[in-house]
Amino acid sequence: MQFQISSELIDKIKFLVAEGNNEELLLHLEDVHHADIAEIITELSLEEATYVVKLLDSQKTAEALMELEEGVRERILETLSAKEIAEELEEMDTDDAADIISELSPERQQNVIAELVDEEHADNIVELLRYDEDSAGGLMAKELVKVNENWSVTGCMKEMREQAENVTRVHSIYVVDDKQKLKGRLSLKDLLTAPSHANISDVYIPQVDFVNVHTEGDEVARIMQKYDLEAIPVVDEMGRLVGRITIDDIVDFIKEEAEKDYQMASGISESVEADDSLLRLTRARLPWLVLGLFGGLGSVYIMKGFEEALEQFPVLFFFTPLIAAMAGNVGVQSSAIIVQGLANDNLRGSLLQRLIKEVGLSLINGISLGVLVILFGLLVGQDQMVSFTIAASLLSVIIVAALVGTFVPIILNKQGIDPAIATGPFITTSNDIFGIFLFFYISKLMLGF
Template sequence: MEEIQDNIQFQLTDELIEKVEVLVEEENDKDLKALLNEYHHADIAEILDDLDNDDAVYVIKLLDSETTSEILMELDEDIREKILKNLSTKEIAEEVEELDTDDAADMIAELPEERQAEVISYIEDHEHREEIQELLAYDEDTAGGLMAKELVKVYETWTVAGCLRRIRGQAKDVTRVHSVYVVDKHDKLIGRLSLKDLIISKSDTKIADIAKDNVDWAHVNDDVEDVAKVMAKYDLEAIPVVNDDQILVGRITIDDIIDVIRDEADKDYQLAAGISQDVEADDSILKLTKARLPWLFIGMFGGLGAASIIEQFNDNMGNFIVLLSFVPLIQATAGNVGVQSSAIVVQGIANGTIDGKILKRLFKEFLLGLVNGVAISLVAILITHFIFGTPYIVSITISIALVAVIVMAAIIGTFIPIFLDKRGIDPAVATGPFITTSNDVFGILIYFLIAKLILGI
């Protein structure tokens, strides 16, 4: 046996990219194949992500469709789209033939509508074609849209020996066998078995006697995020999917769920940072602008709103100018507190750790705001009065305003996500610029109202 590989150490280097580019340039197919054969298809996908499109298409056309279909699925979506544009319908159909049904359906769904039917008609394997068509009918955010048709199914009336024989047949098409699903004669899901259970049981045992009947399952129309939560909570590596009649129609594996979990976390993170749409650093400036500019406009309108509030209090006096110079302090504090409060609520909702007691939570945020507010205020009084030489009464005004603004921002930041969630709206939209902006405006209004009360400006 050869020395084993350590994939932890794969590093995409500029030298490697250059080596591939030179071999493509020279059309040195033999060395290129030999070089790429050393790498896992996920590594080759990383290399291709960095090549220009013509070179990537050259590599894809050079390698076997068994390898290239896996490479294509690992590529960045934009790059896959560009490469598929350069492949003929027949070539795409060949790639699709090699993929499991779930990946095959995903690849076809990304094609322009007019090409989809054409590619499907080119798929030679009749069963594979029908299964892909079935999967394409489901919404991509449902269990049906995520599941694969590949699974190992046995009937409750079989014996372990008969079962192992049949599994040998079915398992060749299934990349990984997590569980064997037990069905009744109507193909209704009634239990499951691990391969381990089969291996350690005597060969004449009846399946019905060793099958576990507490099998978790998902319905084809379940939301994938709910499926992800269940699989993570119960540590499942695969979950069978059934239709309305409880008939076993597919299987979702944990590797696909990991992608769902990461996408969801990425989406929440981006919304908190004021980026809508699922964008990546490598996307085009147009796409990035579309994702970012709307949030900047929200911030801009908040800033203009703040300006018109300040105008209302305009009083060309010394204290007013001093007060104005502390607007950034009020604003930064309100924004920060609002984002902190909303982020923790949004995360709690996402992880399912927040329950319904709104009033209790608001009261807690009120206390938390008070504690943080007093701490910040005391330091602010000391610095403004003793270091900046701000008049004592103005320092007091600023400090009182800080406490009020922090408490308000904490409550708004907590209330809005909970409120949105109750209304069925993704609470993550209420983090980031949205909460910052509303807190900016309210914060400045509170600040000047308190100043008017105390200083009479």
């Protein structure tokens, strides 16, 4: 039966913490999965969460800490001493430990590293901190199983048993030469069926996908997705095997990138969480709101320039929100598809082909919506010329908005700027301005004011 976290359980844990009843508290949490421990900690106050973390075994709380939201984890770590944090890091894989260390101030980082008992573990963490967090070097873990191509099958089995003690999951066995350069991978089936006197060089598979420590995380994700890899080895500039990236690490990376892109597309300029400080939330949201404000003011001045038209045809005023909304919606739809294609690296064809396709699609959509506008005008007894004017404006606005939504992300991507920025207020605001201008300009031409 799946473990359920109820309000009664949370209240019970809060009570046991308040009473200091460690024995019963440990009994309640003894067999609870670390992911459930993390969920329980999230429901507790900072003082209660810290109490539970200090009480439980570091092996369980180390895994639970990695499941917590970054903001919650940071607040708990602030309450722990350097020695207590080091005890948690000793139980983590090097990539997770490096992620935790990177969230600390430089001074605390040095203090925590100095408290690590396992010097090799400490050296590996320090090495990972040197790489960009979104590169293969920043994503990899040092724990892996590797064998020398010159070893015998019998000797290999003994070495593998010793190495596997420090590896949570053995996805692959990698083969290196005497200089630690990656040569290939080893199939467990071939290893088990090979004669005991055979050398690894006789049975290993030389074809192996790998990435460099400086390979971008997006490219690592693309390679692992394309070839259905559960893990991928990482080599340094000299081709030496230095680590591996597992599927759970890359899934976490993809999730974080998706959250960043979603926030950027929503007009939030930096990664934030709901419980972040008021200042940080304001700093993340205000810049795009300012852009939207100036865009709105621009639209006001465009309408002001056509004041005479509004006096002669006041009905145009009531259709202004419709034109602006359609422009924004079409632009966001087009840009979202392009951004998704760029992210998945499946955007094919020339710009000319893309242009023809978008214009064709816009014509179909624009004509369809224009017909509906004309039918609406007939139903409400609206002047037919006004209806045709609105339909023509809508068609023009849809074409322009689709082109802007298509090509702005492509241009941004070519300039090395995250194209996700194009799916939010940037596109909406720019298309609002273009849409209102086109609406009144076409109205002027067709209605003759």
